[in-house]
Amino acid sequence: MTPARPNSSFAPGSVALVGAGPGDADLLTLRAIQRLQAAEVVLYDDLAGEDFMSFVAPEAELVAVGKRAGHPSPRQDEVSRLLVAYARSGKRVVRLKAGDPAVFARSDEELRAVRDAGIAVEIVPGITTATAAAAALGASLTKRGVARRVQLVTGHDVDGRLPDDLDIAALADPAATTCIYMGKATFPALVERLLAHGLAPSTPAAIVESLGSPETRVIQGTIVDIAAQLASDRPQGACMILYGMALAPR
Numbered sequence: 001m002t003p004a005r006p007n008s009s010f011a012p013g014s015v016a017l018v019g020a021g022p023g024d025a026d027l028l029t030l031r032a033i034q035r036l037q038a039a040e041v042v043l044y045d046d047l048a049g050e051d052f053m054s055f056v057a058p059e060a061e062l063v064a065v066g067k068r069a070g071h072p073s074p075r076q077d078e079v080s081r082l083l084v085a086y087a088r089s090g091k092r093v094v095r096l097k098a099g100d101p102a103v104f105a106r107s108d109e110e111l112r113a114v115r116d117a118g119i120a121v122e123i124v125p126g127i128t129t130a131t132a133a134a135a136a137l138g139a140s141l142t143k144r145g146v147a148r149r150v151q152l153v154t155g156h157d158v159d160g161r162l163p164d165d166l167d168i169a170a171l172a173d174p175a176a177t178t179c180i181y182m183g184k185a186t187f188p189a190l191v192e193r194l195l196a197h198g199l200a201p202s203t204p205a206a207i208v209e210s211l212g213s214p215e216t217r218v219i220q221g222t223i224v225d226i227a228a229q230l231a232s233d234r235p236q237g238a239c240m241i242l243y244g245m246a247l248a249p250r
């Protein structure tokens with residue numbers, strides 16, 4: 001395998017925010033593998049699958065910083081503090097994040113903390129869940145003349161509720177494909193607002209659950225079907241919810 005970049009760019013005492021993609025180890029980028037191989041410390045999320053650890057040197061330190069069932073996750077400022085502390089001790093530090101580090105991953109806070117400490121940091125992009133979900137559906141998120149815009153949206157606010165300041169007109173745009181992260185609890189409430197704003201109840205929609213794992217499950221229907229499914233029997237795994245006319249079967 002040809003290295004994507006020389007390892008020398010990952011200097012001792014620096015941090016790499018690495019996107020792990022949706023969970024399948026073979027959807028890691030070459031650069032992500034290279035950073036994992038060179039890492040002396042890896043701070044990782046739950047959603048970044050355990051398979052990735054096979055790329056990490058046996059002597060490297062592994063630090064779980066995700067939300068494990070029944071265990072409180074470290075606060076975001078504690079994660080930032082750890083990144084700075086490990087890098088200051090001269091280690092090559094990988095912060096492994098599910099999907100892409102630039103999408104709903106609180107990377108801005110970690111970047112600020114590390115840069116404020118004068119530590120070099122790079123971002124290694126990963127495949128975000130929205131595009132991995134499109135692949136699982138065998139669908140394109142864009143469609144000429146039908147869906148000219150793709151929007152990535154969070155379905156929950158800091159308190160777990162549907163954000164008050166969502167742009168409902170944009171979310172009800174029939175010419176867009178909408179990909180909702182962290183939205184399984186609030187999607188039924190969102191659909192009520194979309195319907196009130198005029199989005200057709202027949203708009204195609206899908207849930208893709210637990211991508212990159214043997215439990216991957218796809219549920220397809222209309223926005224109304226998907227909202228009813230989530231209201232009555234909410235899946236346990238992480239869910240990407242997508243809707244828009246680009247998802248119509250033909």
Ligand SMILES: C[S@@+](CC[C@H](N)C(=O)[O-])C[C@H]1O[C@@H](n2cnc3c(N)ncnc32)[C@H](O)[C@@H]1O
Pocket residue numbers: 022023047097098099100101102103104105127128129130180181182183208209210211212238239240241
């Ligand atoms: C904190 S966000 C992280 C997003 C991530 N940075 C990305 O680019 O995909 C977590 C949300 O991403 C989605 N997600 C992450 N991993 C997933 C997976 N394996 N299967 C389905 N959805 C997933 C879910 O909507 C989940 O609530």
